[in-house]
Amino acid sequence: MPSACPHPQPKRLRVKAEATSLTSERLRYQYSVSAGKIIGHGRDVLWDIAGLGPGDYSIKVTVTDQHRHSAESSASLALKPCDTCDPPIYFPKIVLSCPDTSIEGEVVLVSVALSGKPVERTFPKYEFNWSLSAGRIVQGAGTKRIKIDTSGLGRQSISATVEVKGLDPAAPRTASCGIAIQPK
Secondary structure (H helix, E strand, C coil), X not given: CCCCCCCCCCCEEEEECCCCCCCCCXXXXXXXXXXXXXXXXXXXXXXXXXXXXXXEEEEEEEEECCCCCEEEEEEEEEECCCCCCCCCCCCCEEEEECCCEEECCCEEEEEEXXXXXXCCCCCCCCEEEEEECCCXXXXXXXXXXXXXXXXXXXXXXXXXXXXXXXXXXXXXXXXXXXXXXXXX
8 A cells, every 4th residue: 555645754864974084094983863863883874763753853973083183064854744644535525416306107317426526437436325215216226326116106205315335434425306206
């Protein structure tokens, strides 16, 4: 699974101190850090910053020759939090398409669409659970389009409700529409 943050923080930084002695003497390198720890010895070491949170940190190196002549250098490091480590949450609007009225005995088509950002046209990750206040589903149960038999429902209303499973748990997941059935 890929990381949600686009640029994960490194756990170790390579630090290289460049120093020379005019008399080709051996030099001693001593590091100090405000947080974390130094791994290694000499001019090329690693600064272990694993577990450090956002903030400003510093590193200092003191280079000394055998005559106790020294020079110092320092650097700073700013660790910043990721602006957004989570992908954006998509809360589509559930839109039902159904007629306002129908005639008793006719088959009524009701469909659902998700509006907002682009959604896969085949809805592979979504499930559609339909319920009716009256009538019965004759085709399409579990899909994004159903057909409802209105036989014997003259002068009644049908409420069709769909629950879309597969959306973010915080997103609205249901929508309803009503159809008035006229007698033959």
